[in-house]
Amino acid sequence: MKTEELIRAISAGAGRPPVSMPRVWLAALTGAVLAAGAIFFAVLGPRPDIGQALETTRFLFKFVVTAVLFASAVPVLRALARPGKRPAWPIMLAAPALVLVAIVLELVALSSGQWISSLVGTNAIYCLALIPLLGILPLAAMLAALNAGAPTRPVLAGAVAGICAGGLAAIFYAAYCPDDSPLFVATWYSLAILLLALLGALGGRFVLRW
Amino acid sequence: MLPETDARLAGLLRQALRGDEPAYARFLQEVAAIVRAVARSRLGQLPGSDPEDIVQETLLAIHLKRHTWREDAPVGPWVHAIARYKMVDAFRRQGRVVTVDIEDFAESLAGEEAPVMHARDLERALGCLTDGQRQVVSAISLEGHSVAEAASRLGMKENAVRVALHRGLAAIARAIGKTGT
Known part of the structure; x- marks a missing residue:
């Protein structure tokens, strides 16, 4: 087929595209929240002492930092689905910056003898297993949305999808997790989200083809 | 891409998205010329590759992914990113072919020249x-x-x-x- 002939075929398809990216993202993010929520309430549920926990700054901080991570990854992810669009990378530093500040405050608040026990916590393995469990369906939804777009850097886009899904999963996980120290969050939540980022990068490498 | 060119192409693509077939054809022809020039200079040294393949794959991708262009965004960076992606893809596939071909190297040397990918x-x-x-x-x-x-x-x-x-x-x-x- 000559290029002229191909152009004739394509131009006959002029008109409104069948897909709309805002709608794709709305569906993917709604699906991601519902999926993570469903797994959370089916498998985990909130911790028993959530009433008291809600009155502590450390517990509330977990929701702030994870929500900020999720919310800041979304626009970057959306940009990565659009060829030639530069993502606003600096906003993704917001959550790490918050964590750094919280670490400093925590180190000041605790005596140095408490540092290690706060970091190790009581539940690290659960954290590493359950955040990926909560995040796996959201990650799939985000990879599907990327696939409807046109990511020219599929591995990177997949990794950011993993971070975004990890942030969302961590919001829910935070309500279950009995460890509230920023030292614990900075270590284990980050590792768990990194696992999802790696999974997303792998997924991006092999699934995102167009 | 010159700002005037970009504005003109963006105008054509906007019309195309409203169903204007001649505008879409003009847009695609101009894009084909741009991509052809880039593909010729980049793929010239790659044996067994036809720049026209890149042109056609890029046009198809532009059509199938036209919803990833926002009407208020410039069209040049979008087209270039898609063309670059398709070129990298071609290199990657070519690389795969080359590794397969190494075993048949003697044979292909003895035989006639490999057919051009037209x-x-x-x-x-x-x-x-x-x-x-x-x-x-x-x-x-x-x-x-x-x-x-x-x-x-x-x-x-x-x-x-x-x-x-x-x-x-x-x-x-x-x-x-x-x-x-």
Whole structure:
């Protein structure tokens, strides 16, 4: 087929595209929240002492930092689905910056003898297993949305999808997790989200083809 | 891309998204010329590759992913990113072919020159369409009929022709990505 002939075929398809990216993202993010929520309430549920926990700054901080991570990854992810669009990378530093500040405050608040026990916590393995469990369906939804777009850097886009899904999963996980120290969050939540980022990068490498 | 060129192409693409077929054809022709120039300079030294394949794959990708262009964004960076992605893809597939070919190296030296890829991916990709899709695609592309003419010739509704055309082009794009030899 000559290029002229191909152009004739394509131009006959002029008109409104069948897909709309805002709608794709709305569906993917709604699906991601519902999926993570469903797994959370089916498998985990909130911790028993959530009433008291809600009155502590450390517990509330977990929701702030994870929500900020999720919310800041979304626009970057959306940009990565659009060829030639530069993502606003600096906003993704917001959550790490918050964590750094919280670490400093925590180190000041605790005596140095408490540092290690706060970091190790009581539940690290659960954290590493359950955040990926909560995040796996959201990650799939985000990879599907990327696939409807046109990511020219599929591995990177997949990794950011993993971070975004990890942030969302961590919001829910935070309500279950009995460890509230920023030292614990900075270590284990980050590792768990990194696992999802790696999974997303792998997924991006092999699934995102167009 | 000059700002004037970008503005003109963006205008054409906006019209195309509102259903203006001649504007879409003009847009695609201009984009084809731009991509052809880049592909020739980049792929010139790559044996067994035809820059026209890149042009065609890029045009197909532009069409199938046109919803990733926002009407308020410049069109140049979007087109370039898609073309670059398709070129990298071609290099990657070519790389795969080269590793396969090493074992047959002596044979291919002894035999005649490898056939030039004259947009043959696309030719082969036509073969993977359903009969209905192939009839529609070739009525419009090879025989130059409009959607309305193709519909009356094939005894289909216009909308069915549009759907078959869209699915056919999507299938061609998928097949090119898979075969890649």
